[in-house]
Amino acid sequence: MSQYEPPSGWNLPPGCFEDDPRAPWNAPDPWEGRKCGECRFCSRCRLLDGTEVKVCASDGCDLEEIEPDAPACEGFEDY
Numbered sequence: 155m156s157q158y159e160p161p162s163g164w165n166l167p168p169g170c171f172e173d174d175p176r177a178p179w180n181a182p183d184p185w186e187g188r189k190c191g192e193c194r195f196c197s198r199c200r201l202l203d204g205t206e207v208k209v210c211a212s213d214g215c216d217l218e219e220i221e222p223d224a225p226a227c228e229g230f231e232d233y
Contacts, residue, residue, distance in 0.1 A: 185230035191222040193230045 171177065190196070195212040199219075209217040212227075 185226035188226040188230060189222065190220050190224040190226050193226065196220065 174180065190210070191208045193210075193212075196208055196210045198206050199209045199217070200206050207219050208222050210220045211217055
């Protein structure tokens with residue numbers, strides 16, 4: 155366990171230090187680099203006039219038409 159002993163003298167496990175890349179707050183956000191329309195809340199919808207659009211139901215009740223090339227939002231959830 156001595157290999158985890160930082161110079162400060164605090165005996166903490168890996169992932170608990172501010173600059174540790176394994177710390178949860180240093181992990182990349184799941185929506186970075188992703189596009190809107192790639193998550194579990196989005197799907198295709200055919201309108202009455204025959205056109206297809208992508209819609210999102212991330213708020214639980216309402217469907218919202220989305221721009222598929224827009225960056226993903228913080229509500230992104232992978233499949």
